[in-house]
Amino acid sequence: xxxxKHLSAVSRxxxxxxxxxxxxxxxxxxxxxxxxxxxxxxxxxxxxxxxxARMEMGSLDAVKEQVHAAGWESRVENxxxxxxxxxxxxxxxxxxxxxxxxxxxxxIGANAALFSVVQAVLFKPLPYPSAGRLMHIFAYWPGGFGxxxxxxxxxxxERSHSxxxxxxxxxxGSIALTGPERAIQLRTAFxxxxxxxxxxxxxxxxxxxxADENTVDGGHAVAVLSFAVWxxxxxxxxxxxxxxxxxxxxxxxxxxxxxxxxxxxxxxxDPRPEIWLPTTMAxxxxxxxxxxxxxxxxxxxxxxxxxxxxxxxxxxxxxxxASQMEREQPxxxxxxxxxxxxxxxxxxxxxxxxxxxxxxxxxxxxxxGCMNIANSMLVRIALRRREMAMRRALGASSxxxxxxxxLECGLLAFAGGVAGLLLALWLTGLLGQWVHNKVSSVLQLRxxxxxxxxxxxxxxxxxxxxxLVSVLDARRVKLWETLGQSGRxxxxxxxxxxxxxxxxxxxxxxxxxxIGAGLMLRSFGELVTSGLAFRTDHLLTFxxxxxxxxxxxxxxxxxxxxxxxxxxxxxxGIESVSLLGPSMLGHATWVMxxxxxxxxxxxxxxxxxxFRHSISPGTLGNLGITLLHGREFTRFDTAQSPDVAIISESxxxxxxxxxxxxxxxxxxxDPTRPPITVVGVAADARHRQRYDLADIAADWxxxxxxxxRDLYQPYAQRPNSDITVALRxxxxxxxxxxxxxxxxxxxxxxxxxxxxxxxxxRIREQNQAPAVLSLLMAGYALxxxxxxxxxxxxxxxxxxxxxxxxxxxxxxxxxxRSDVLSxxxxxxxxxxxxxxxxxxxxxxxxxxxxxxxxxxxxTRDPLTFLTVVxxxxxxxxxxxxxxxxxxxxxxxxxxxxxx
Numbered sequence: 001x002x003x004x005k006h007l008s009a010v011s012r013x014x015x016x017x018x019x020x021x022x023x024x025x026x027x028x029x030x031x032x033x034x035x036x037x038x039x040x041x042x043x044x045x046x047x048x049x050x051x052x053a054r055m056e057m058g059s060l061d062a063v064k065e066q067v068h069a070a071g072w073e074s075r076v077e078n079x080x081x082x083x084x085x086x087x088x089x090x091x092x093x094x095x096x097x098x099x100x101x102x103x104x105x106x107x108i109g110a111n112a113a114l115f116s117v118v119q120a121v122l123f124k125p126l127p128y129p130s131a132g133r134l135m136h137i138f139a140y141w142p143g144g145f146g147x148x149x150x151x152x153x154x155x156x157x158e159r160s161h162s163x164x165x166x167x168x169x170x171x172x173g174s175i176a177l178t179g180p181e182r183a184i185q186l187r188t189a190f191x192x193x194x195x196x197x198x199x200x201x202x203x204x205x206x207x208x209x210x211a212d213e214n215t216v217d218g219g220h221a222v223a224v225l226s227f228a229v230w231x232x233x234x235x236x237x238x239x240x241x242x243x244x245x246x247x248x249x250x251x252x253x254x255x256x257x258x259x260x261x262x263x264x265x266x267x268x269x270d271p272r273p274e275i276w277l278p279t280t281m282a283x284x285x286x287x288x289x290x291x292x293x294x295x296x297x298x299x300x301x302x303x304x305x306x307x308x309x310x311x312x313x314x315x316x317x318x319x320x321x322a323s324q325m326e327r328e329q330p331x332x333x334x335x336x337x338x339x340x341x342x343x344x345x346x347x348x349x350x351x352x353x354x355x356x357x358x359x360x361x362x363x364x365x366x367x368x369g370c371m372n373i374a375n376s377m378l379v380r381i382a383l384r385r386r387e388m389a390m391r392r393a394l395g396a397s398s399x400x401x402x403x404x405x406x407l408e409c410g411l412l413a414f415a416g417g418v419a420g421l422l423l424a425l426w427l428t429g430l431l432g433q434w435v436h437n438k439v440s441s442v443l444q445l446r447x448x449x450x451x452x453x454x455x456x457x458x459x460x461x462x463x464x465x466x467x468l469v470s471v472l473d474a475r476r477v478k479l480w481e482t483l484g485q486s487g488r489x490x491x492x493x494x495x496x497x498x499x500x501x502x503x504x505x506x507x508x509x510x511x512x513x514x515i516g517a518g519l520m521l522r523s524f525g526e527l528v529t530s531g532l533a534f535r536t537d538h539l540l541t542f543x544x545x546x547x548x549x550x551x552x553x554x555x556x557x558x559x560x561x562x563x564x565x566x567x568x569x570x571x572x573g574i575e576s577v578s579l580l581g582p583s584m585l586g587h588a589t590w591v592m593x594x595x596x597x598x599x600x601x602x603x604x605x606x607x608x609x610x611f612r613h614s615i616s617p618g619t620l621g622n623l624g625i626t627l628l629h630g631r632e633f634t635r636f637d638t639a640q641s642p643d644v645a646i647i648s649e650s651x652x653x654x655x656x657x658x659x660x661x662x663x664x665x666x667x668x669x670d671p672t673r674p675p676i677t678v679v680g681v682a683a684d685a686r687h688r689q690r691y692d693l694a695d696i697a698a699d700w701x702x703x704x705x706x707x708x709r710d711l712y713q714p715y716a717q718r719p720n721s722d723i724t725v726a727l728r729x730x731x732x733x734x735x736x737x738x739x740x741x742x743x744x745x746x747x748x749x750x751x752x753x754x755x756x757x758x759x760x761x762r763i764r765e766q767n768q769a770p771a772v773l774s775l776l777m778a779g780y781a782l783x784x785x786x787x788x789x790x791x792x793x794x795x796x797x798x799x800x801x802x803x804x805x806x807x808x809x810x811x812x813x814x815x816x817r818s819d820v821l822s823x824x825x826x827x828x829x830x831x832x833x834x835x836x837x838x839x840x841x842x843x844x845x846x847x848x849x850x851x852x853x854x855x856x857x858x859t860r861d862p863l864t865f866l867t868v869v870x871x872x873x874x875x876x877x878x879x880x881x882x883x884x885x886x887x888x889x890x891x892x893x894x895x896x897x898x899x
Contacts, residue, residue: 083407090411097412099790100373104416104462106783107366109423112454114362116428117355120445121348127263128343129200130304135314135340136265137166137301145339146591148301150279150291152325152338153192156301159321162314164306167195168299171266171273173286174545174722176752177233178246182745185545185752186229186247189266189273190282196224196258198304199265205230206241206256214278223252224276227260248285249550249750252277266300268347286547286721294332303340315340351435354773357849361516361780364509368787370462371502371509373412374469375791378499402471409466417459424451434772469498499795504835506791510784511839511872512846517781518864519850519857520774526856527770533685535624536763540727540736542756544744547721554639557719560747564725565616567743573731576622581614581720590614590720592711596655597665597675608654610647610709611687614718620646620682622728630662630680637714643673644717646680648710666711676713684708726759733758773853785875788835792879796828800887807887817888824887828880836872840865 032053039049090097125131137156139148148156153168160166171189193209201208204227213220223245225234234240244251264273279299282288289296305314322337425447432445546557561579568577581590593607617633628649637644645666652661665675686708715723729736737756744753800807807820847859857864 083411087411089408100376100412101415101419103369103373103787104366104413104459105419105423107362107369108417108420108455108458108462109427110362111359111366111458112420112424112451113427113431114355114359115454116424116445116447116451117351117431118359119450121351121355126344126347127261128198128265131344132342133164133305133307134198134343135163135303135305135311136343136346137303137318137338137340139297139336139338141336147297148299148338149294149297149332150299151294151329152297152322153299153301155321155325156303156318156338159324160303160314160317162305162309162317163303165194165198165304167192167198167302168279169195169264169266169302170279170282170298171264171270171300172298173282173547174543174752174754175248175275175285175547176545176750177229177275178249178750182741183750183752184233185543185754186274187271188285189264189276190279191276192279195302196276198302199262201262202259203256204259205238206254208256209276209278214280216280219280220278221250221252221281222255222278223247224256224258225254226258226272226274227262229274230257246750247275247277248545248547250285265302265343265347268350284549294329301338301340302343311340311342353849353852354769357516357773357853358776360846360849361513361777364513365780365783365787366458366462368506368509368784370465371506372787372791372794374466375499375502375506375794377409377466377469378502405471406463410463413459413463413466416462417455420458421452421455424455500831503788503791503795503831504838506788507832507835507872507876508839508842510781510788511836511868512842513777513784514781514872515840515843515864515868516846516850517774517777518868519847519854519859519861520770520777522857522861522864523854524767524770524774527767530856532687532763533625533683536759538729539623539759540729540733540740540756541724541759541762542737542740543722543724543754544751545722545754546719546751550748550750551721554719557721558639558716561616561715561719561723563747564743567747568725568727568740571739571743573729573736575728575730576618577616578619578622578726578728579614579616579715580619580724580726581612581715581718581722592668594651594666594668594676594711597667608651608709610651610711612718613687613710613712614715614720614723615712616715619726620712622726623685625685626683628681628683629660630678632680633712633714638716641717643676644679644714645676646682646712647678648682648708649684651709651711652681654709682710682712685710770853770855785872789875789879792828792832792876793883795831796824796880796883797886800824800883820887821884824884825877825880828884829876832873832876832880836869836876839872840869 035053036046036049039052040046044052126134128134137148137153138145139152140146148168150168153166156163157166169189169191171187173188173190174185175188176183177186191209193211193214196208206224208224209222213222225240230236230240234243237243240254240257243254245254246252258276266273277285279291283290303314305311318338318340322333326333326336428445428447428451435445546560551557551560565577565579568574590612591609592612593609595607615633617635617637620627620632627646630646632646633644647661647666655661655666656664661678661681664678666678667675687710725740727736727740740756741753744751810820811817843865844860851859
């Protein structure tokens with residue numbers, strides 16, 4: 001029979017069942033009539049022929065059943081019947097069904113959602129052409145690594161043999177977009193012409209840079225806009241190409257607009273660029289050192305490997321180029337090298353450890369949930385032993401019983417899988433939005449088909465596991481032994497070793513999650529309460545960029561800073577005004593390598609790297625940073641006076657551990673600059689962001705661990721173009737932002753004010769990543785505790801129910817209630833103790849995954865372990881106590897009357 005005819009027959013049998021039954025009855029009657037007629041022709045009487053034919057055929061119902069069983073439609077019918085029976089069974093116990101579906105939905109949904117994160121981090125290629133061959137090129141030196149110089153980029157481009165192309169980008173600066181309205185600050189990226197081409201930047205208007213637009217320093221004033229700037233500032237004007245715009249008071253021609261979905265690689269650590277300019281324009285716009293400067297390490301390198309060239313080959317090639325640079329430039333490149341990493345590792349590396357940690361936690365939750373449901377299934381099978389035995393006695397085969405149990409588990413897993421898929425889609429969208437807005441726009445998290453695939457796989461696996469556990473337990477049903485029991489004995493729960501093992505495992509995995517959550521919460525508590533060693537309250541901060549032709553003269557910057565300071569001090573509600581060079585609580589924009597003058601540095605590796613801060617007089621007092629020795633800066637520390645500095649306590653201990661640092665002199669790595677005299681020593685403070693996922697990815701200690709070396713210099717001697725202004729206020733902040741913008745505009749209407757907000761708000765935003773991790777782990781831990789407690793409670797409750805007759809006899813023979821309570825608690829707490837001990841062992845391994853995610857504590861933090869263990873014991877005790885107290889209400893006489 002062809003497949004089409006077979007399917008047609010099955011469809012007729014299922015959809016037209018009454019008609020099919022009628023046709024079968026007609027066929028059997030016709031066959032019987034023909035058989036009778038044949039026997040009558042052979043000489044038998046009508047009555048004898050009828051009797052003989054019926055005896056040969058047997059029961060019509062049995063024949064119909066045999067005919068029906070021979071087709072596929074009967075199997076489909078049996079499955080449908082078992083499904084209806086399974087639905088009725090689950091409907092009879094709504095508490096079990098709802099709890100099981102909810103548990104599976106949370107486990108499956110969390111795993112499917114977090115798989116989308118793991119997929120984006122580990123498996124999904126970045127949205128760039130030839131992303132697998134794109135490499136991030138960086139410099140390294142003894143004790144650290146960072147960006148390359150422009151000459152390093154040129155050397156890698158011209159001398160290496162492993163790269164098809166090499167590009168560079170500098171993205172730390174900001175410029176002002178000026179015009180008839182108020183100036184607007186734009187995040188800027190200065191790039192080589194091939195940079196955007198290597199990233200495959202899509203254009204909606206115009207073009208990107210040509211090679212000849214990066215040959216003359218300051219010679220090509222052209223710009224490429226982001227889609228957002230084109231849309232917000234120019235109303236998506238289709239005639240934007242060729243338009244002249246003013247950047248830092250200088251004219252630039254717009255040559256292109258990039259697509260809305262383009263994300264620059266530098267967005268991983270820095271704000272999203274809003275305008276791209278040739279690297280040759282950085283000096284004229286920002287007053288930077290010339291491109292030929294061998295010590296100006298601010299460029300982000302990008303290389304495209306040639307086809308067939310391995311990462312290791314390119315690494316050796318770069319090492320050879322760095323060796324040539326060291327021989328040619330020993331003063332600036334001694335001990336300095338170049339290395340690379342895939343851009344995927346750079347862009348997504350910061351998410352790997354958090355993603356793996358959360359995936360492990362979600363997997364444990366699903367495993368604990370499956371164990372809990374399996375335990376409940378075993379209890380239900382124990383209570384249905386008489387039903388199982390009756391079905392076996394009535395002819396049901398082991399195969400039929402197994403199919404029934406698998407279908408019941410499948411219904412539960414299917415409902416949990418559907419609910420989990422909906423939860424996963426919601427969670428994936430939520431996580432994707434949070435990561436895009438708060439962490440990195442390069443990492444793209446979107447719900448896709450893989451989320452559904454993972455949910456389906458997890459549902460099938462859950463069905464298989466629960467079904468196997470149920471079938472293996474149901475096979476132990478002994479027909480006549482079960483049917484011969486009565487009363488409570490007929491509800492014997494049988495051997496509970498499997499269920500006890502599952503409970504011990506549940507508790508063990510729960511302990512691992514609770515301790516992991518405890519470590520994350522303790523770490524977050526340390527982060528919040530550790531302090532920064534300076535006052536953050538009532539401190540309003542904002543940024544101003546003093547760059548461009550107008551402020552190329554350092555004296556102009558100093559004059560603006562002094563004028564603004566005097567103007568703001570006169571504003572009611574402002575206690576003090578401070579100017580700082582680097583961004584507060586962010587990666588310092590400037591670093592400086594120093595060494596005591598009385599020692600002789602052999603090379604760059606002997607210098608100590610510090611974060612350099614250009615500050616105005618009175619800043620340390622304004623911020624509440626204690627001055628331990630010496631003096632603060634004054635208005636007499638000018639560009640014409642000798643260079644002076646205040647160093648942090650860590651720097652003083654590094655260079656002069658047994659001496660007073662005041663009066664000592666420091667040399668920088670630039671031999672052309674005069675020595676710097678130390679005039680003060682300040683207490684250590686933390687100006688860098690304390691909890692940074694990029695540090696975690698690079699295996700660096702988090703910002704709050706270890707000393708932070710700081711060197712403060714008077715702003716008049718080292719006037720940075722980008723400054724952060726800190727205003728100590730003593731009243732409400734309403735209207736201050738507008739007042740600040742107006743004050744800057746009154747001094748120079750072409751200057752843009754950016755990022756006006758309270759420092760406390762800035763800190764809260766930086767704490768979001770550890771806060772989210774801590775909350776997720778705490779949620780895992782709470783759910784695991786609830787599931788484990790339910791597991792212990794379930795086993796104890798069924799044990800009490802099963803042993804009610806034994807308990808009644810004990811009490812009738814004189815056992816005290818305290819004895820019965822002690823016996824039952826001992827049984828439950830012994831299981832809990834085994835689970836806690838096994839969980840503590842597993843927690844020591846599990847916490848190792850978290851080592852780089854913790855701030856200020858170790859993975860074996862004693863306070864966490866000493867706090868968590870009593871909580872677990874109390875939860876286990878409560879789960880054991882409730883069923884035990886119920887057992888004390890057993891009436892001995894009523895129990896003895898039951899047999």
